[in-house]
Amino acid sequence: MNIATLSPREIEIVSIKNQFDNVPIGCMVVTLEGAICYINREAARLLGYDGPADLENASVRDIEAILNCGFYEARNVIMTGETYRKTEHKCTNCRGQFKVLNIFCNPFRDADGKIIGILSLLQDVSESTLKKQDLEEAIYELSIMSQVSEALSSSAELDEIFKVVLTGVTSSQGLGFNRAFLFLIDNNNENLVGQLAVGPTSPEEAGRIWTQLESKRMTLREMLDAGHYNSGNGDSALTSLIKGWKIPLSDQNIFGTAVLTGQAMLTLRSESLGAQSRSILARLGVENIALAPIISKGRRLGLIVADNQITGREISPSLVELLQAFACQTAVAIERSRLYDSQVERAEELARINRQLAESQEQIIRVEKMSVIGELTSSIAHELRNPLTVIGGFANLLLTTGASDANNEYLNIILSETKRAESVLHQVLDFSKASRAENRAIGFHQLVHNCCNIVAARLKRGQPQPALVGDNPGLTVWGNPDQLQHAIVQFLNMIIDGSTENNAINLDISANDSTVFLTVSVTFEKNDRKRLTRMLEQGFNNPSGTQRLSILVAGETIRYHGGNFGLESSEDGLPKIRVELPLYKGSEE
Amino acid sequence: MKSILIIDDEAHILQLYKEVFRREGCQVSIAPDIESALAQLEKEPCDLVILDIELDEDNGLNFLKYLKSARPNMPVILNSAYSIYKSDFHSWAADAYIVKTSDLEPLKLKVKELLDVDSKYPQKPAAK
Numbered sequence: 063m064n065i066a067t068l069s070p071r072e073i074e075i076v077s078i079k080n081q082f083d084n085v086p087i088g089c090m091v092v093t094l095e096g097a098i099c100y101i102n103r104e105a106a107r108l109l110g111y112d113g114p115a116d117l118e119n120a121s122v123r124d125i126e127a128i129l130n131c132g133f134y135e136a137r138n139v140i141m142t143g144e145t146y147r148k149t150e151h152k153c154t155n156c157r158g159q160f161k162v163l164n165i166f167c168n169p170f171r172d173a174d175g176k177i178i179g180i181l182s183l184l185q186d187v188s189e190s191t192l193k194k195q196d197l198e199e200a201i202y203e204l205s206i207m208s209q210v211s212e213a214l215s216s217s218a219e220l221d222e223i224f225k226v227v228l229t230g231v232t233s234s235q236g237l238g239f240n241r242a243f244l245f246l247i248d249n250n251n252e253n254l255v256g257q258l259a260v261g262p263t264s265p266e267e268a269g270r271i272w273t274q275l276e277s278k279r280m281t282l283r284e285m286l287d288a289g290h291y292n293s294g295n296g297d298s299a300l301t302s303l304i305k306g307w308k309i310p311l312s313d314q315n316i317f318g319t320a321v322l323t324g325q326a327m328l329t330l331r332s333e334s335l336g337a338q339s340r341s342i343l344a345r346l347g348v349e350n351i352a353l354a355p356i357i358s359k360g361r362r363l364g365l366i367v368a369d370n371q372i373t374g375r376e377i378s379p380s381l382v383e384l385l386q387a388f389a390c391q392t393a394v395a396i397e398r399s400r401l402y403d404s405q406v407e408r409a410e411e412l413a414r415i416n417r418q419l420a421e422s423q424e425q426i427i428r429v430e431k432m433s434v435i436g437e438l439t440s441s442i443a444h445e446l447r448n449p450l451t452v453i454g455g456f457a458n459l460l461l462t463t464g465a466s467d468a469n470n471e472y473l474n475i476i477l478s479e480t481k482r483a484e485s486v487l488h489q490v491l492d493f494s495k496a497s498r499a500e501n502r503a504i505g506f507h508q509l510v511h512n513c514c515n516i517v518a519a520r521l522k523r524g525q526p527q528p529a530l531v532g533d534n535p536g537l538t539v540w541g542n543p544d545q546l547q548h549a550i551v552q553f554l555n556m557i558i559d560g561s562t563e564n565n566a567i568n569l570d571i572s573a574n575d576s577t578v579f580l581t582v583s584v585t586f587e588k589n590d591r592k593r594l595t596r597m598l599e600q601g602f603n604n605p606s607g608t609q610r611l612s613i614l615v616a617g618e619t620i621r622y623h624g625g626n627f628g629l630e631s632s633e634d635g636l637p638k639i640r641v642e643l644p645l646y647k648g649s650e651e
Numbered sequence: 652m653k654s655i656l657i658i659d660d661e662a663h664i665l666q667l668y669k670e671v672f673r674r675e676g677c678q679v680s681i682a683p684d685i686e687s688a689l690a691q692l693e694k695e696p697c698d699l700v701i702l703d704i705e706l707d708e709d710n711g712l713n714f715l716k717y718l719k720s721a722r723p724n725m726p727v728i729l730n731s732a733y734s735i736y737k738s739d740f741h742s743w744a745a746d747a748y749i750v751k752t753s754d755l756e757p758l759k760l761k762v763k764e765l766l767d768v769d770s771k772y773p774q775k776p777a778a779k
Contacts, residue, residue: 444705447732447751452663454753459670480753491734 072503074170075100078181088163088184089342091170094137094177096122108163114474129153129163133180136167140180143169150191162191206235209281214395218402221258223395227388229285231368234275237384239352239368240375243304244392245313246364247321250255254317254365256304261372263299268372274314303345315339320353321362326386328377329352341400347371352382354389358397363472366392418647425624425644427538443490448563450487454480487610491550503646504546506537506578510569512549517558524563532571537578538635540646550580552616553627553639554561556609557584560597565590573645577625582639583632591636594645602629653676653766654695658688658711659703659730666749668701670760671755685709697725699760699766703740705729712741719744726765730758 075091078101082089088105092098098121099113109128111117119123126133130153138148146167154160163184166272172180210230215221223243231242241261246252262268275285296590312318315338320327329335329343329351343349348371356364366389370377457476460469507530514528521527557567566585573579605613620627625643632638655677656666657668665681672679680697682688684706700718704711713769718727726746729736734750736742747761 331723444732448661448664450755451732451751452667455664455671455755458753458755459667459674462674475656477753484752 073221090182091179092122093179097120099179102513108155108186110157110159112476128156130167137180140167140169141177150187161186162188195371203235206233210236211391214391214571218399220399223399224258227392228258231385232260233285237381240370240372241300243367244364247362253311256307257306259300261300265372309342315342316353317342317365321355321365322358324355326382328379328382350377352377352385354385356389356393358393363393363396367492405463408584422540428622428624431622437577439490439589443487446487450480460466484613501542503538503540504543505535505573506539507535509543509547510550510571510580513554516551517554519559520555522563526566528567528569534571534573537573538646539578539643545619546623549616550618556601557582576645578645580641580642588638594636598629652676652678654697655699655701656680656682656688656691657701658682659709660684664726668716675759685714699762700725700727701730704729704733704736715745728761
């Protein structure tokens with residue numbers, strides 16, 4: 063070559079040729095018109111040719127057809143003096159090889175600096191890019207599996223666990239099965255019962271959903287939330303196929319056999335199976351199926367079933383092993399969920415017991431206070447009895463000695479008031495006597511029955527015995543039985559004192575979840591109503607004399623026992639006495 | 652004349668009962684405690700004892716036990732402000748249990764009843 067006869071562009075090309083002929087970077091020079099002036103061996107290889115000779119008469123149009131990298135766009139950039147770059151450009155060369163190239167285009171200038179062509183460098187990054195993609199894919203797969211694992215170890219909801227497991231089994235980044243089913247053993251240990259299924263019901267649905275899933279990398283949570291297979295009612299059509307389906311837990315079918323033997327299984331030929339198994343596979347519409355029993359600490363819990371019904375892809379034994387690993391994790395998650403549920407249940411039970419205990423303690427304190435008051439009043443009452451005996455006794459003595467009329471009157475007053483004071487003392491001592499009884503659970507029906515017996519002697523001649531309605535022997539209250547009996551007797555006495563032989567007394571016991579009710583009513587004749595109403599209203603609202611103390615002590619007794627009392631109106635117009643006491647939830651002692 | 656010993660730690664009760672039973676025609680001795688009562692009985696036996704239960708430092712029921720072993724034929728009336736001792740079986744040895752009240756009629760009647768039943772409670776031998 064005589065360099066003196068070469069044009070400046072040819073001289074430049076010779077220079078480039080010397081530099082790039084043998085380097086592992088593709089290089090080519092094209093004119094602004096699109097003719098290829100120079101292409102090195104590496105560039106020809108990347109484009110799928112044996113060597114530069116194969117491209118002697120090729121134009122940039124031929125190369126663009128292969129690379130599709132936008133040479134015409136590059137030309138416009140180059141003409142402005144800028145560099146054109148395209149990184150990780152994916153293309154398929156004329157040998158059908160997939161290539162990933164970094165493309166750099168620079169202006170090719172003559173000695174005067176005028177742009178006369180394009181110098182293109184092609185860097186092959188196919189291998190590193192594919193490795194990077196593989197790595198990203200592996201990271202994504204691991205991420206999904208890790209999310210499945212994390213979800214299984216943190217979820218306490220059984221439904222959530224089932225969804226996570228089956229999504230992991232069917233996700234292409236998980237085990238990649240087309241469909242997955244979950245069955246649990248029923249409480250009687252007799253059947254496997256279908257719970258949940260994930261997967262498409264037809265190739266069309268599969269195509270639609272899998273294309274969506276391919277297009278974006280979703281997290282496990284996003285997959286669960288998306289509920290791709292769910293129908294309008296929340297369950298997928300596939301779940302509807304198996305939900306509630308009972309398969310006998312016996313060795314007469316492959317599902318039962320897998321659970322009973324505790325071995326993961328893979329069915330390959332349905333014709334070799336028994337009738338039950340064939341029927342099961344027919345319902346699922348599949349011949350090859352993988353089965354992994356869910357077993358925790360030797361306890362059989364259920365079965366995971368997976369198949370490739372849509373794609374017909376073969377299920378490898380290693381995939382079955384992975385399915386079994388999933389089943390093991392599922393077993394642990396189910397056990398933990400059940401344990402959690404039982405703990406929650408126990409915690410709620412403990413909270414309930416604590417509340418009950420607090421209520422009982424409060425009631426015990428109230429009742430104990432009542433007991434102390436009883437002791438105190440007893441001491442005071444006895445101390446008063448001696449002076450009253452002395453006062454009344456001497457007054458009596460003076461009366462019998464023949465005092466003057468005026469003094470007799472005063473002495474009678476002293477005697478009358480002494481007797482009144484003694485009557486009050488009698489009431490107080492009755493109450494304090496009652497206070498000496500131990501607090502305990504009391505059968506309320508028996509308590510009221512005892513009260514009826516006590517007041518029987520006070521009834522008017524011919525007056526009917528009090529009638530007790532509501533035979534609820536199980537109703538118990540907590541407290542001092544004598545005090546409560548004393549209180550109820552005071553109410554009954556008040557009624558008896560104000561009634562005639564024509565008035566029958568009815569006692570009705572009822573209860574709700576927390577309270578026992580005693581309602582005392584009186585039967586009456588029409589002309590009796592006014593008198594009885596006045597008697598009851600006065601007894602409760604404005605009692606007189608010793609009755610005041612009786613009702614006061616009775617009322618305080620009921621209140622100290624956590625209850626309440628009062629009059630309630632009734633349809634017949636005559637008020638009823640109503641006594642309420644807290645229902646004791648423990649057993650009667 | 653029948654003699655009565657009244658044992659009570661309340662001075663006014665003693666005074667009242669002494670006067671009441673004196674008027675009833677009895678010879679009445681009084682004692683504020685067990686020790687005095689024993690001394691009285693040593694000095695002169697009586698026909699009937701009215702005994703309080705809660706004495707200052709003594710327990711009337713213990714003294715009742717002693718009286719019923721030492722003088723089984725002598726009637727004893729327990730007379731207390733408390734009614735609860737009625738259910739104490741130690742009190743069952745007494746011939747009567749009367750709760751204190753300003754109305755002394757029940758006590759007087761019981762004393763009369765016990766002193767008049769000669770066949771059950773023979774007269775003490777006449778003092779020599």
